[in-house]
Amino acid sequence: MLACRDFQTIAVVTQPDRPKGRDLKLTPSPVKELALQSDLPVLQPERARNENFIEQLRQLKPDLIVVAAFGQILPQTILDLPRFGCINVHTSLLPKYRGAAPIQSAILNDEYESGVTIMKMDAGMDTGAILTQEKTLIHESDNSQTLHDRLATIGAELLVRTIPDYVSGKIPPRPQPADGVSYAPKIKKQDGEINWTQPARTIWNRVRGLVPWPGAFTHVPAQPKAYLLKIWEAETIQQTGPPGQILSADKSGIVVACGQNALRISQLQLEGGKRLTPQQFLAGHQLAPGQSLSHSCG
Numbered sequence: 001m002l003a004c005r006d007f008q009t010i011a012v013v014t015q016p017d018r019p020k021g022r023d024l025k026l027t028p029s030p031v032k033e034l035a036l037q038s039d040l041p042v043l044q045p046e047r048a049r050n051e052n053f054i055e056q057l058r059q060l061k062p063d064l065i066v067v068a069a070f071g072q073i074l075p076q077t078i079l080d081l082p083r084f085g086c087i088n089v090h091t092s093l094l095p096k097y098r099g100a101a102p103i104q105s106a107i108l109n110d111e112y113e114s115g116v117t118i119m120k121m122d123a124g125m126d127t128g129a130i131l132t133q134e135k136t137l138i139h140e141s142d143n144s145q146t147l148h149d150r151l152a153t154i155g156a157e158l159l160v161r162t163i164p165d166y167v168s169g170k171i172p173p174r175p176q177p178a179d180g181v182s183y184a185p186k187i188k189k190q191d192g193e194i195n196w197t198q199p200a201r202t203i204w205n206r207v208r209g210l211v212p213w214p215g216a217f218t219h220v221p222a223q224p225k226a227y228l229l230k231i232w233e234a235e236t237i238q239q240t241g242p243p244g245q246i247l248s249a250d251k252s253g254i255v256v257a258c259g260q261n262a263l264r265i266s267q268l269q270l271e272g273g274k275r276l277t278p279q280q281f282l283a284g285h286q287l288a289p290g291q292s293l294s295h296s297c298g
Contacts, residue, residue, distance in 0.1 A: 006164045011041040011060050015071065048072045057081055064167065066159065067121065076123055084167050086121040089155045091148070093117060093133055095176040097184040098126035103151065104144050105184035107209035110201065113137050114147060116155040118162045120173045125183075129173030132162045143211040189214040192230075196244035196293060199260035200236040207234050207263075215269075218244075218293045226294060232275055233267035244294065249287045251279035256293060 012035035020027040028036075035042045041060075045053035048070075054077055057065075062082045067074070068089040079086050092102035094117040099105075106114045115135040119128040134154055138147060165171045192214040194203055207216040211232065219226040241247050241257030248255045253264040269275045270285070281287075 004160050006160075007064075007167075009038075009040060010062060011043060013043045013045070013057075013070070016044045016046055048078065049075050054078060054081075064163065066163075068155065068159075073125070074121065079121055079123065087131065087159075087162075087166070088119050088121050088126070088128065089159055090117045090119060090126055091115075091151045091155065092184070093135065094119060094126060094130060095179075095181040097182055099184040100186040101184045103148050104187055104209045105182075106138060107142070107144055107147065108205050110205050111138055114151065116151055116158055118155075118158055119176075127176060129175050131166055131171050131173055132158055134158050143208040145211050187214065192217050194218045194231070194293075196256065197259040200258040200263045201261070203258055203263055204234055204236050207231050220287070221292070221294055228271040229293070230269040230271065231265050231267075232269060234263050234265045237262050237264050242292070244292045246287055246289055246291045246293070248289055249278070249282060251277075251282070254278050254281075254287055 012031060014029045014031040014035070017026040017028050017032075019025065032042050032044070043053060043056055047053075054075075057078060058081060064084040065078070065082050065086040066089070067086055074086060090098075090102065091114070092098075092106065093113070093115040096102075097105050103114065113135050115133055117133045118131045119126070120131060122128040136147075136150060136154060142150075162171065187210065192206070192210050194206060194216055196203070196218070203216070210216050215230045215232065217228050217230045220229050237255065239247055239255060239257065239262040241262065243257055243259050245257045246254060247257055247262060253266050254268070255262050255264045265278065267275055267277060268281055270281075
């Protein structure tokens with residue numbers, strides 16, 4: 001957007017600097033860093049409803065506000081402020097997957113495609129009228145991180161194409177269909193826990209869908225207590241056994257039986273450790289055929 005000659009960016013709004021790293025040093029968002037490099041004013045409200053922040057926006061007199069992954073619901077006062085309203089870059093094909101986690105939900109639910117919707121914002125949760133959309137296939141090699149990165153590129157390019165036509169009246173906003181509405185709730189850490197009674201494909205989608213956070217994880221029974229094992233990469237294979245039981249463990253992978261078929265793990269990580277191949281992991285930790293992984297350490 002900064003390089004586009006069809007419009008001028010006059011300010012950037014982003015989250016306040018947050019503690020990061022081992023020393024919890026206050027760190028600006030990448031959006032702020034880019035804005036400062038471009039000598040743009042940066043606003044960092046803790047809450048979008050803050051009156052001082054709203055007044056700052058009012059003083060800027062924007063013609064249009066663009067929102068992408070801001071993480072807060074804008075009050076009607078802000079929605080009504082710009083001449084052309086506020087538009088949002090949403091990473092799903094609305095009305096499917098309104099809400100906080102559309103990318104993860106698409107993979108978790110075994111969708112074959114995703115996309116980006118540019119919509120005019122209203123007071124609802126991703127309920128505004130659609131301006132433009134663009135689709136992309138979800139490949140079996142995708143996880144939430146790779147799909148996020150591709151959708152970010154698609155969304156940026158679609159936004160730059162959409163804004164001039166929208167403000168000139170060439171793109172009339174169209175209401176979202178009443179059919180096909182679904183929601184993508186915020187991901188919680190416990191969503192990563194694997195239930196081995198589920199089919200292998202469902203668990204495989206959980207592994208892919210929860211990269212990089214919270215990651216799919218299981219527990220290995222041990223004394224004095226079970227330990228957590230995070231799974232980063234895996235594939236489904238046609239083998240059977242009691243759900244959660246390790247069927248084989250060697251350099252080619254750690255195969256675990258599921259409710260239907262099995263999962264071959266090809267990259268894993270002990271809590272607090274590094275990501276390892278099966279060969280690297282088995283060199284220092286024992287996982288043997290017949291041993292079972294648990295759904296919960298409790």
